[in-house]
Amino acid sequence: MTDAIYQGSCFCGAVCIEVRGAPIFSGYCHCQDCRDWSATPVSAFAMWPQDAVSFVRGKEELALFARNPQTPRGWCARCGGHLGAFRDKDVFPFVALGPHMFPDLPFTPTMHVFCGEGVVAIDDDLPKYRDAPGSLGGSGELMAGHPAP
Ligand SMILES: [Zn+2]
Ligand SMILES: [Zn+2]
Known part of the structure; x- marks a missing residue:
C-alpha cells in the first residue's frame, strides 16, 4: 500500500507543501506560544515525520x-x-x-496538549494533557478538566 499524498498551500498559494501519509499526531494545542502567534485561543495541529514533509514550491518564501x-x-x-x-x-x-492547509486531509484529532496553559475549555472526549504525551516529550499527565481550576 502506498501512502496517500496531500498537498497544501498558504493563504496566497506561493508556498505549497506536500506530506506523505497520515499524520502521526493530530490534535489541538492550548499553549501560550500558539495562542500569541496565531491570535486564536486554541490551534489545530498535525505532525508528520520530517522525512514525510517536502516543499513543492515557495520554500524561499x-x-x-x-x-x-x-x-x-x-x-x-x-x-x-x-x-x-x-x-x-x-x-x-x-x-x-x-x-487547515490540506483540503483533502481528513482531520482526526486525538488529543489536546498544553491544557495546563489553556484559556478555553473544550468539552469532548479526547485526552487532555497538562503538557504533552510522553511520545512527544511531555510528562503524559492528564487533566480532568481544563483550563485548570
Ligand atoms: Zn502565501
Ligand atoms: Zn502550542
Missing part, C-alpha cells in the same frame, strides 16, 4: 521566527499565512503543520 528557540514558527513571507513549526531534525523528529 518561508519566513521563520523563534520566540522559543525550540519552536521556530513558519509563515509565508508574501501573504503571512501560517504554515507550522519547523524544528531541526535533531531537535524534534516531526514537523507540525496547520491541518
